[in-house]
Amino acid sequence: MNLSRHDRRSRLDALAAEYALGTLPARSRARLDRSAREDPVVAGALREWERRLAALADGAPPIAPAPRVWTSLARRLGLDAASAAPPWWQRLAFWRPFALASFVAAFAFAVTLFAPRTERPVESIVVVLAGPDARPALVASAPRGDRFLAVKALAPLAVPPDRALELWLLPGQGAPRSLGLVPREGVRQVRLDAPPELAFRGVDALAVSLEPAGGSPTGQPTGPVLYTGRLERL
């Protein structure tokens, strides 16, 4: 059947709609796939319906796949070890663009914060979190001897109203651990269940990801990572 004939257009449209929705049975799907490869009108009708419906997919909350999916994908494609070293939060290459900038920024902060004092600094942990443009956006610091991490937005952060920013601990080994939500402006104190020296043991960095309102539904980062910073132990 030549589906691109003018008088068959509405039939084609109905088939393409159910193809994109997914209700077309296997044999009809395969037939339509074949004719789309040969007939640009058929291909166009499929793309048009895919475009119409794809927008709806955003309604499903994201679910992060297990790290092994990336590992075996990289192996299958023979990607080299540097970019294939999974998962992204353990990948050094990922940090490189901002590692130096945030180290410099953290150092500068530490100096301005603590230089006037002659005694030992009261902070034990300072992290400056910056976006890919390397501009510091947040500072997190944990005073020695206390059990909280103060997270301060250096300027009001632009977050869509139905989203939230979530702060993550990135251990050298294992998956990120949530530290809760990050303020869009001002300071928030995150309670730690141990003194900072212990709470941050083995932790290399912090990251902030964009999540649905209320935080990640999966307990792991699901949205894009907006800010990261290496842990500086003072």
Next chain:
Amino acid sequence: MDADRSRHDAHLAELIARVALSDQQAFAELYRVTSPRLYSVALRIVRERGVAEELLQDAYVSVWHHAARYAADRGQPSTWLTAIVRNRCLDHVRRRELDTVSMTRDDGQDAPELALPDGAPGPAEMLLAGADAHAIRDCVERLEGGSRQAIALAFFQGLSHGELARHLAQPLGTVKSWIRRGLERLKGCLERANVTR
């Protein structure tokens, strides 16, 4: 929201262009920013973690090999990526029905229950949420209840006509006409509203 989305799409288009040049870091970044959304799409349709993981991998293998074939005229990169994953998953579940003796589901039951986090939204809520993000909520809300529910279940969970009829306890013919009429209305409404761009 729309400005956010077009920025996101511009970023994806750039990554895909670099992947076409075999840029491995761009590919890793593309995986990082898109896999949670695409895995969610796959898992809801095939409902088995192992299968969803495998199909997700296949989809990215195809992206790696065919990124050069992606051209701006294929529309938004997120649409292109979503279609690659959805089509693989739909091919899988539709073909699975053909096997009279299924190796993975030999109990003849509907798709296995999928453990999603507590409070995860249902298909109808996701349909509205998805519509909301794209200012086509009016069109989705205007669908009759039956059409809306059937379309939501088909779209998010990949149910066939027969599975929908069982799930909604309706005759097959009713379900088919809900779907057909619903899709026609959606198209008409979107074209009138001219929000599909």
